[in-house]
Amino acid sequence: MSVLITGVAGFVGSNLAKKFIADGIKVVGLDNLCRGDKKNISELIGHPLFSFHITNLCDLDTYAEIIEQSHVDEVIKEVWHMAANSDIPAGITDANIDLCDTFMTTFNTLELMRRFGIKIISFASSSAVYGDLGDLNIDETTGPLFPISNYGAMKLASEAIISAAVESFLDGAFIFRFPNVIGLPATHGVILDFIRRLNSSKKLLEVLGDGNQQKSYLHVEELVDAMFFIRKNSSKKCNYFNIGPGDDGVTVRFIAEKVRDVVAPNALIVYGKTNKGWVGDVPKFYYSIEKLRNLGWSPTLSSEQAILRAVQEIYEQETGF
Numbered sequence: 001m002s003v004l005i006t007g008v009a010g011f012v013g014s015n016l017a018k019k020f021i022a023d024g025i026k027v028v029g030l031d032n033l034c035r036g037d038k039k040n041i042s043e044l045i046g047h048p049l050f051s052f053h054i055t056n057l058c059d060l061d062t063y064a065e066i067i068e069q070s071h072v073d074e075v076i077k078e079v080w081h082m083a084a085n086s087d088i089p090a091g092i093t094d095a096n097i098d099l100c101d102t103f104m105t106t107f108n109t110l111e112l113m114r115r116f117g118i119k120i121i122s123f124a125s126s127s128a129v130y131g132d133l134g135d136l137n138i139d140e141t142t143g144p145l146f147p148i149s150n151y152g153a154m155k156l157a158s159e160a161i162i163s164a165a166v167e168s169f170l171d172g173a174f175i176f177r178f179p180n181v182i183g184l185p186a187t188h189g190v191i192l193d194f195i196r197r198l199n200s201s202k203k204l205l206e207v208l209g210d211g212n213q214q215k216s217y218l219h220v221e222e223l224v225d226a227m228f229f230i231r232k233n234s235s236k237k238c239n240y241f242n243i244g245p246g247d248d249g250v251t252v253r254f255i256a257e258k259v260r261d262v263v264a265p266n267a268l269i270v271y272g273k274t275n276k277g278w279v280g281d282v283p284k285f286y287y288s289i290e291k292l293r294n295l296g297w298s299p300t301l302s303s304e305q306a307i308l309r310a311v312q313e314i315y316e317q318e319t320g321f
């Protein structure tokens with residue numbers, strides 16, 4: 001049996017593929033490389049358990065041909081759907097980006113799962129589905145869900161269509177609502193952005209927003225561990241979980257200072273005036289993971305510890321030191 005991973009050349013998808021292959025499970029990986037990079041999966045290319053196809057999931061016919069061919073070689077038992085737009089501001093400027101990369105990739109994936117009789121989907125959703133709820137402690141029963149970005153809206157629409165597919169043809173769906181995830185290989189995100197800015201100008205770090213945005217951060221190793229735990233231990237038809245570090249998070253100011261200390265200790269940090277980094281940015285969220293704790297999984301790193309580790313890791317990725 002094999003699993004299909006969409007977005008396999010991205011940050012989370014490449015980590016997932018490595019984990020499956022280390023466990024001896026065959027992976028069919030798809031990506032159009034719009035934001036991912038082949039170097040993220042370079043150690044897997046040529047591995048007997050890995051096949052990689054460059055394709056846009058919005059092109060249904062080509063997507064179908066790849067599944068049909070792979071399915072003949074070895075039955076695909078489930079799909080881990082990680083492909084999406086990961087640039088929220090870009091999706092605000094051009095709503096087609098999230099319509100295609102965040103929603104249509106899900107729509108087409110489900111269409112082909114129905115066609116080829118693949119019955120289990122694991123889906124990378126996001127805290128962005130909840131919208132801006134200020135100081136509210138968000139759990140999985142929180143509602144109504146009013147996202148404030150096209151990205152969040154298309155993630156919520158993806159959850160909705162997965163739920164409808166559970167009613168009609170899926171045996172199981174696993175909807176993981178990620179917080180901010182950090183670690184290697186970094187393809188985007190606040191730490192990578194700050195390191196690149198400071199590498200190009202050692203004197204000044206300009207931060208989007210006033211620095212008081214406060215969010216929780218989970219290391220990607222813990223994220224993958226949590227997803228595998230849920231997949232193994234939750235057995236409803238539709239399983240949906242917040243995944244996070246279970247703390248109040250850290251501020252952007254904290255991250256900026258930690259990156260500055262590592263990359264350019266003498267740099268001046270200049271903050272913006274508003275509490276949002278960009279349109280669609282949720283300035284603060286408190287994320288309950290009680291449901292996940294009750295299932296039996298707990299994180300080992302706090303947001304602060306995850307940030308400190310990821311700053312070092314991403315600095316090494318960017319500079320080789």
Ligand SMILES: NC(=O)c1ccc[n+]([C@@H]2O[C@H](COP(=O)([O-])OP(=O)(O)OC[C@H]3O[C@@H](n4cnc5c(N)ncnc54)[C@H](O)[C@@H]3O)[C@@H](O)[C@H]2O)c1
Pocket residue numbers: 006007008009010011012013030031032033034035036037055056057058081082083084085086100101102105124125126127178179180181182187188
């Ligand atoms: N990293 C986070 O902090 C975070 C937080 C919440 C949710 N998520 C979700 O987790 C998943 C993985 O995110 P990531 O951080 O690895 O992002 P990423 O950008 O590194 O990976 C996404 C991958 O999907 C691919 N892709 C996008 N559109 C595609 C298309 N039309 N056809 C084929 N491939 C396509 C990209 O090339 C990229 O390799 C995404 O669904 C994202 O929305 C991530």
